[in-house]
Amino acid sequence: MKDDQYYLSQAYLEALKALNHDEIPIGCVIVKDDKIISRGFNQKEETFLVTSHAEINALNKACKKLKTYHLEECVCYVTLEPCLMCASALIQAKIKRIVYGAISPKNGACGSFFDVTTLSNLNHYPLITYISDEKCKSIISNYFKNKRLTKEKED
Amino acid sequence: MKDDQYYLSQAYLEALKALNHDEIPIGCVIVKDDKIISRGFNQKEETFLVTSHAEINALNKACKKLKTYHLEECVCYVTLEPCLMCASALIQAKIKRIVYGAISPKNGACGSFFDVTTLSNLNHYPLITYISDEKCKSIISNYFKNKRLTKEKED
Numbered sequence: 001m002k003d004d005q006y007y008l009s010q011a012y013l014e015a016l017k018a019l020n021h022d023e024i025p026i027g028c029v030i031v032k033d034d035k036i037i038s039r040g041f042n043q044k045e046e047t048f049l050v051t052s053h054a055e056i057n058a059l060n061k062a063c064k065k066l067k068t069y070h071l072e073e074c075v076c077y078v079t080l081e082p083c084l085m086c087a088s089a090l091i092q093a094k095i096k097r098i099v100y101g102a103i104s105p106k107n108g109a110c111g112s113f114f115d116v117t118t119l120s121n122l123n124h125y126p127l128i129t130y131i132s133d134e135k136c137k138s139i140i141s142n143y144f145k146n147k148r149l150t151k152e153k154e155d
Numbered sequence: 156m157k158d159d160q161y162y163l164s165q166a167y168l169e170a171l172k173a174l175n176h177d178e179i180p181i182g183c184v185i186v187k188d189d190k191i192i193s194r195g196f197n198q199k200e201e202t203f204l205v206t207s208h209a210e211i212n213a214l215n216k217a218c219k220k221l222k223t224y225h226l227e228e229c230v231c232y233v234t235l236e237p238c239l240m241c242a243s244a245l246i247q248a249k250i251k252r253i254v255y256g257a258i259s260p261k262n263g264a265c266g267s268f269f270d271v272t273t274l275s276n277l278n279h280y281p282l283i284t285y286i287s288d289e290k291c292k293s294i295i296s297n298y299f300k301n302k303r304l305t306k307e308k309e310d
Contacts, residue, residue, distance in 0.1 A: 044224055047218075047219075048218045048219055048221075048222050048223055048224055049215050049218050049219070049224060050214060050215075050218055050224040050226075050244055050247050050248040051206060051211055051214070051215060051244055056206055059205060059206070060204050060205075060206060063202075063203045063204050063205055064202075064203055064204070066203075067203050068203055069199055069203055069204060069205040071205075083243070083247070084239065084243040084271075084274075085240055085243035085244045085247060088238070088239040088240035088243060089205055089206055089240045092205050092238070092240060093205040106276065113274075113276060114274060116239075119239075119268075119269060121261065121268060
């Protein structure tokens, strides 16, 4: 049986795809019964869609594949802490667990900027696991560092 | 120039479409420069997608049409108070205003179940207007009333 770290490394491979598309590098995989059933990476710039985050892309693929919007038996592995939109979508899908590898201090809705599970009256509460992962952390911090350096050179 | 009530009645027409598809009847239109640029209705059952809410469907169509995920000049008219996922998506799109015609006590994230605008550090705060609209209220309450009656007959 593969462990959380393995699936997080698979989410990281998706983040690399986003990087190759010059998108903010965030990747996600959805796992059911110890199998990856869908993959997604951030494609906001490419698609113009505000909802085209890694989690939503993977989530929608999983819904289509399983022909249901209830993913009670599924786990979401994502390189960066989900934002409020994505965390809410995952909760509505009744996802069993959310595992992420880097904190998003400004936008993370699983404990940083906000903790969505503190809301009462949600109809589902996923388990949330943060695993401090060097690759997940460095891919996003390096991306923004490079963007800043490029901007400084341009100014 | 058309008023909020007019655009809310257009959102209601979208909710009727959802009803005809046997979906929870919620409809939405996105307006820019006094013109409807996109329409959407709830299609969760049909598509299996957890994100296929009226607002997200209309929002994504607007993003595609304008080739941007920033809709600063746009107003979202929706028959029912947006949920947390949709409210967050609309905020990320920097939508100017959200206008809704019926309160969603259990799931509404614009003042009922939760008020998303109470969060500090959002990078955008849309204006939110609730217009108590009989048609918007009755279409959703009748839908659930009928579902309950059908269920009681079955039991």
